[in-house]
Structures are given as C-alpha cells and as structure tokens.
Amino acid sequence: xxxxxxxxxxxxxxxxxxxxxxxxxxxxxxxxxxxxxxxxxxxxxxxxxxxxxxxxxxxxxxxxxxxxxxxxxxxxxxxxxxxxxxxxxxxxxxxxxxxxxxxxxxxxxxxxx
Amino acid sequence: xxxxxxxxxxxxxxxxxxxxxxxxxxxxxxxxxxxxxxxxxxxxxxxxxxxxxxxxxxxxxxxxxxxxxxxxxxxxxxxxxxxxxxxxxxxxxxxxxxxxxxxxxxxxxxxxxxx
Numbered sequence: 001x002x003x004x005x006x007x008x009x010x011x012x013x014x015x016x017x018x019x020x021x022x023x024x025x026x027x028x029x030x031x032x033x034x035x036x037x038x039x040x041x042x043x044x045x046x047x048x049x050x051x052x053x054x055x056x057x058x059x060x061x062x063x064x065x066x067x068x069x070x071x072x073x074x075x076x077x078x079x080x081x082x083x084x085x086x087x088x089x090x091x092x093x094x095x096x097x098x099x100x101x102x103x104x105x106x107x108x109x110x111x112x113x
Numbered sequence: 114x115x116x117x118x119x120x121x122x123x124x125x126x127x128x129x130x131x132x133x134x135x136x137x138x139x140x141x142x143x144x145x146x147x148x149x150x151x152x153x154x155x156x157x158x159x160x161x162x163x164x165x166x167x168x169x170x171x172x173x174x175x176x177x178x179x180x181x182x183x184x185x186x187x188x189x190x191x192x193x194x195x196x197x198x199x200x201x202x203x204x205x206x207x208x209x210x211x212x213x214x215x216x217x218x219x220x221x222x223x224x225x226x227x228x
Binding site: 004006009041042043044045046049090092100101103104105106 | 117152157158161217218220222
C-alpha cells in the first residue's frame with residue numbers, strides 16, 4: 001500500500017542547531033511531495049512543495065527539502081533553527097491520479113531556547 | 114490567511130448522539146475536504162466535495178456523512194458518535210482538484226471528544 005513514513009515522532013534541538021527531518025514514501029511512479037507545518041494553536045500551512053524540476057526546493061522561513069528519487073525520500077532541512085520553529089511538521093505525498101494526499105504521522109519539533 | 118472557519122472548535126458529546134461540524138469558507142474555492150488527525154496516523158481523508166451537492170468518500174468515511182448545499186459551507190455529520198471518532202477534525206479547501214495537485218488551506222480544527 002502507498003504510505004508516507006516520518007522517522008522521528010519527536011525531535012528536540014537547541015537554538016542554532018541544524019535540522020533534518022526524514023520523510024520516505026512508498027511508490028515507484030511520479031509523486032508530488034509536500035511539507036506542511038502546524039504551529040501551536042494554529043492551522044496547517046504549506047512550507048514547501050515539489051512537483052518536478054530542481055530536486056532542491058526552497059520554502060518559507062529558511063526551510064528547504066531535497067527530493068532523492070533513488071531513495072524515495074524528501075527530507076526537510078534548516079541550517080539553523082530558532083525557538084519559533086517549534087511546531088509539528090507533516091510530510092505528504094500524492095502518488096495516484098486521484099490527486100489526494102497521503103500523510104505521514106508527523107514530527108513534533110521542540111526548540112529549546 | 115485563507116478565510117476558513119470551523120465550528121465548533123471544541124465539543125464533548127455522548128456515545129450514540131449525532132454531531133455536526135461546520136466548515137465555512139470565504140475564498141469561493143470549489144474543493145472542500147474533511148480530515149481527521151490522530152496520533153501516529155497523520156491526516157486521513159474522510160470525505161471531500163468538488164462542488165455544490167457533489168461529494169465523494171475518502172479513506173475513512175464509515176460512520177460519517179457530509180453535505181454541501183452552498184459553495185461556502187461543508188458539513189460533516191457523525192450519525193451516531195462512537196469513542197473511536199474522538200479526534201481532531203480539519204477542514205481544508207483548494208482551488209483546483211485534489212490536495213495533492215495544489216496547495217490546500219486548512220481551518221484551525223475541531224477537537225471532538227466522544228464519551
């Protein structure tokens with residue numbers, strides 16, 4: 001079955017540390033990939049997306065993600081996190097012609113000031 | 114921010130009672146979706162709508178029904194609430210078909226507890 005896996009359910013970092021959140025999907029065909037973020041008490045919002053082209057995608061707030069087709073991965077990165085990055089991060093993929101997203105379970109990121 | 118309002122934001126209800134959640138949008142987007150969010154599962158699609166009176170099932174539709182009589186309103190009804198339906202429910206909208214083909218905008222969620 002098609003699925004999206006996020007390896008870490010909870011991540012705790014100090015400010016200024018580098019961040020990498022893993023995301024893998026299971027599908028051999030064309031995929032559209034997304035990272036959404038949910039800040040405490042707020043709604044989900046789009047961080048970045050990949051449909052085609054340059055596999056290194058830049059999003060809002062200094063986040064980027066790299067699509068590696070051979071590894072079925074779309075990891076999220078940020079070189080230096082801030083306390084305001086504390087949130088839950090969701091990876092999602094569209095892997096069929098219905099164009100509906102399949103979501104990962106989410107990673108809760110806590111940044112210690 | 115996209116104009117999406119969910120109501121109520123919090124609700125506690127008893128097993129066996131019907132419950133209706135409302136999603137209201139001011140963006141005039143054609144597509145609307147209901148998701149549930151549970152720990153360890155991410156978001157799962159319950160139902161979606163691709164126009165007034167046009168709806169379809171998602172992956173976890175059992176026990177839920179929806180209605181869309183106006184572009185701006187999408188109602189989710191739990192016909193007879195069960196404890197397994199305790200969850201956070203999110204409404205989303207998109208301009209074109211499918212949340213996987215374009216950016217989706219989300220409401221702030223409704224936390225439903227069935228006791």
